[in-house]
Amino acid sequence: MNITVTKPFVPPFGEFQTYLQGVWEREWFTNNGPLVNELELKLKEKLDVDHLLFLSNGTIALQIAIRALDLQGEIITTPFSYVATTSSIVWERCKPVMVDIDVDTLNIDPSKIEQAITPKTTAILATHVFGNPCDVEAIELVAKKYGLSVIYDAAHAFGTRYKERSLLAYGDIATCSFHATKLFHTIEGGAVTTSNPEILKNMAMMRNFGHSSLTEFGGVGVNGKNSEVHAAMGLTNLKYLEDILAVRKELCDYYKSSLTDLPIVFQKIAPDTEYNNAYFPVIFESEAMLLHVIEALNLNNVYPRRYFYPSLSELPYVHDQSSPISEDISRRILCLPLYHTLSREEVDMICRLVKRSIRY
Numbered sequence: 001m002n003i004t005v006t007k008p009f010v011p012p013f014g015e016f017q018t019y020l021q022g023v024w025e026r027e028w029f030t031n032n033g034p035l036v037n038e039l040e041l042k043l044k045e046k047l048d049v050d051h052l053l054f055l056s057n058g059t060i061a062l063q064i065a066i067r068a069l070d071l072q073g074e075i076i077t078t079p080f081s082y083v084a085t086t087s088s089i090v091w092e093r094c095k096p097v098m099v100d101i102d103v104d105t106l107n108i109d110p111s112k113i114e115q116a117i118t119p120k121t122t123a124i125l126a127t128h129v130f131g132n133p134c135d136v137e138a139i140e141l142v143a144k145k146y147g148l149s150v151i152y153d154a155a156h157a158f159g160t161r162y163k164e165r166s167l168l169a170y171g172d173i174a175t176c177s178f179h180a181t182k183l184f185h186t187i188e189g190g191a192v193t194t195s196n197p198e199i200l201k202n203m204a205m206m207r208n209f210g211h212s213s214l215t216e217f218g219g220v221g222v223n224g225k226n227s228e229v230h231a232a233m234g235l236t237n238l239k240y241l242e243d244i245l246a247v248r249k250e251l252c253d254y255y256k257s258s259l260t261d262l263p264i265v266f267q268k269i270a271p272d273t274e275y276n277n278a279y280f281p282v283i284f285e286s287e288a289m290l291l292h293v294i295e296a297l298n299l300n301n302v303y304p305r306r307y308f309y310p311s312l313s314e315l316p317y318v319h320d321q322s323s324p325i326s327e328d329i330s331r332r333i334l335c336l337p338l339y340h341t342l343s344r345e346e347v348d349m350i351c352r353l354v355k356r357s358i359r360y
């Protein structure tokens with residue numbers, strides 16, 4: 001069987017079915033049903049955040065976040081992330097302004113933010129790359145100084161804690177993805193979290209066509225709701241969160257101990273972090289070496305992924321925003337397979353192939 005970069009967590013079917021039984025009995029499939037409410041409550045508890053809305057995916061979460069803060073003009077963002085981070089800014093008719101990343105953490109470099117601020121800047125939208133916390137203190141300082149909003153794309157951050165708080169508790173809004181490939185998933189799904197009740201009210205209205213009551217509209221909205229069936233998957237999977245986190249940690253530690261003394265660099269995780277091990281990225285010395293490794297792995301039915309390539313500064317709709325560090329890292333970084341059912345023997349094989357193909 002193929003070893004892919006990720007596989008969805010598959011819970012016992014019977015447990016999912018038990019939730020579905022209730023959905024069938026109630027004949028209530030969507031529109032803020034009891035399972036959506038239960039999932040939101042449990043996620044709030046688990047993630048220790050004040051407010052959370054369950055949405056249809058992580059991209060609509062970004063779009064609603066940008067809208068709820070009424071952002072216009074320029075948004076400072078990172079060139080090293082999944083395309084949705086940048087495309088959502090452009091989709092909302094704002095201009096993404098790329099600030100290059102830190103070569104060690106792979107997150108936006110806060111020391112370069114100030115020089116990118118113009119009178120048109122309204123916000124900072126940064127990604128906690130691979131679940132590694134951004135320098136949230138430095139970002140908050142510069143945001144406060146210039147009166148900017150802060151949104152975190154926390155699509156990878158589920159389960160990471162920074163300074164004893166959930167990483168989703170930082171920023172004016174954090175957005176999350178519960179896509180099947182993510183550490184915690186609802187098949188398709190996402191969320192926004194905030195501690196600000198006004199922003200929450202706005203986002204709740206926007207999620208539901210702008211309804212403020214059955215017969216009244218408080219503003220323009222979109223359909224960002226998610227269903228009872230997706231919430232059922234989330235409730236089923238949530239029971240396995242500790243187990244998922246433990247298995248990933250063990251696999252990542254094992255990868256690291258098997259890939260020592262090689263010309264390979266790992267992402268540097270921020271201090272004071274309980275890391276979720278969402279991904280296992282490795283940075284090679286050159287793109288040639290990376291391509292060589294991919295070829296060797298593919299020949300053995302192992303399919304890693306080039307996350308993130310290309311650098312978002314090179315998107316066809318992003319102009320003149322050269323980000324040399326992000327562009328360089330993008331060419332040399334590879335995410336090795338990491339999922340709940342990956343075995344140590346498979347990690348052994350992958351590491352053997354990596355070692356052999358870089359001729360160590």
Ligand SMILES: *Cc1c(COP(=O)(O)O)cnc(C)c1O
Nearest residue numbers: 057058059082084155177178179
């Ligand atoms: C997955 C992902 C998204 C998009 O989430 P979807 O739920 O797939 O829409 C956004 N940003 C980042 C960084 C992601 O990895």
